[in-house]
Amino acid sequence: MALPVATPRALPPLLRYVDHNLMQNVSAHNRPPHPNATCPVCFLQWDSSPMVTVAAASSLRTTPKATSVIISTFLPLSPCRHWVHYSCLIWLATQTTSDHKDRCPVCHIQLFEWEGITALTLATRTDLELQDQQKDGFFHPISHVYTPSDRTAYETECTLIDSLIAHFFFAQLNQPSRFVDLSPDLLRPAAKWLSWTTQTGFLLLGMLIAIKMRRFLLEGHKGIVSTESWKEFDEGVKALQKRIMDEVHQP
Ligand SMILES: [Zn+2]
Ligand SMILES: [Zn+2]
Known part of the structure; x- marks a missing residue:
């Protein structure tokens, strides 16, 4: 069996990092090495409520519900093992203009690939607002x-x-x-030719739309090929392509 070629450590996308790398590691949650450990984001002892304090400490307009006190999961980050509240990590990711939104608040190693749509999804889920x-x-x-x-x-x-x-x-x-x-x-779509029933099919429909967009641009607006926006679009298409390949070849 052919082994995959070793590549430099690719950062997981934000959603995979949170839902797979961190949240699946349940046995490590809420068990910091020191019982009085504090969170490096809200500066509170790990077993007090961070939702309220993050808002207070940063004087941001986050609006935690006064009636519901949420004690967020305290967990070790991967790979550096620094401990942080789940909701404090998500709060960091909502700081859209910060250079630290994708980094460990202690050692500043980059943890994941940040993207707006994922940060928005996680923020909504955690009852926070994007900056x-x-x-x-x-x-x-x-x-x-x-x-x-x-x-x-x-x-x-x-x-x-x-x-x-x-x-x-x-x-x-x-x-x-x-x-x-x-x-x-x-x-x-009503057309049989465009019908889909699996996730792979749904991704392929997205790919078709991307290909059409590409053709529209190449045929009518060829000058765009030398631009940075084209480069970005092209990378997006390649990422989608990779997603489809992963979907097809996953074990
Ligand atoms: Zn915290
Ligand atoms: Zn760290």
């Missing part, structure tokens, strides 16, 4: 709506996505249904 970076303001390139901050940019783009979904949904309502109760297909 809203106030900028000088700019006009959104697609909607031409003035966006004074990350939050408004996010909300504008969500509105755009919402309108595309609504358009797709109402178009589906006019298609014949394959369900007994005549409900419309959700997230499923």
